Amino acid sequence: MQFLKIASFLATAALATAANTVTFLSQDHQDRTVYWTGNPQMAHIADTRVPGNQNVTISVPDGWVGNFYAVADGSPKVPGMLGEVAFNGWMGITYFDVSAIVNPNDKNGVKQMWPKGENQPVSGCVKFPCAFAYYAPDDVQTRATMVSDLFCSLGNSEVGITGRAWDDHPESPAMARDFVQGKWTTKGHRAVVA
Numbered sequence: 001m002q003f004l005k006i007a008s009f010l011a012t013a014a015l016a017t018a019a020n021t022v023t024f025l026s027q028d029h030q031d032r033t034v035y036w037t038g039n040p041q042m043a044h045i046a047d048t049r050v051p052g053n054q055n056v057t058i059s060v061p062d063g064w065v066g067n068f069y070a071v072a073d074g075s076p077k078v079p080g081m082l083g084e085v086a087f088n089g090w091m092g093i094t095y096f097d098v099s100a101i102v103n104p105n106d107k108n109g110v111k112q113m114w115p116k117g118e119n120q121p122v123s124g125c126v127k128f129p130c131a132f133a134y135y136a137p138d139d140v141q142t143r144a145t146m147v148s149d150l151f152c153s154l155g156n157s158e159v160g161i162t163g164r165a166w167d168d169h170p171e172s173p174a175m176a177r178d179f180v181q182g183k184w185t186t187k188g189h190r191a192v193v194a
């Protein structure tokens with residue numbers, strides 16, 4: 001029963017209080033633009049400039065569901081490795097994952113996501129491909145956290161700024177992609193999705 005796994009994993013977590021953020025951690029010298037795409041009805045989030053070797057924090061509206069990808073300056077603007085998020089989703093939990101479904105060849109953009117201040121759970125890879133990202137829609141790679149601030153690393157680490165040394169957190173339950181797509185309502189009913 002997926003909910004019990006999530007609930008017990010998060011049992012000791014504090015309730016999220018502050019506003020939602022994503023902090024992009026650039027791990028190399030390249031300047032990038034992050035492009036956001038919300039689900040229908042979601043507020044527009046402006047393109048985010050992330051200079052090389054810097055961290056940039058963006059506020060995300062309550063309940064926002066959607067994704068983003070990063071494009072290095074000088075590269076064509078095509079959707080890449082996606083960071084998928086559902087803030088304050090089903091049961092108030094924040095869901096996230098890294099998805100290679102749209103463009104598995106993007107190895108220079110979104111890398112890994114994890115909650116700020118905690119090292120787990122993590123989604124995505126230091127080097128793609130790995131076993132911790134979506135490659136098919138029915139994979140089970142979505143992660144859950146009560147932390148409403150997420151980190152997302154970008155680019156290939158040259159000096160190990162963020163230096164995540166491991167990928168696997170077998171103790172952290174993974175769940176179906178529905179959860180990061182906003183297909184569950186906060187009351188626990190499967191939402192009707194057009």
Ligand SMILES: *[C@@H]1O[C@H](CO)[C@@H](O)[C@H](O)[C@H]1NC(C)=O
Nearest residue numbers: 025026053054055151161162
């Ligand atoms: C970016 O944030 C990470 C994680 O908190 C930190 O280790 C790193 O020093 C920061 N880098 C900069 C340039 O502020």
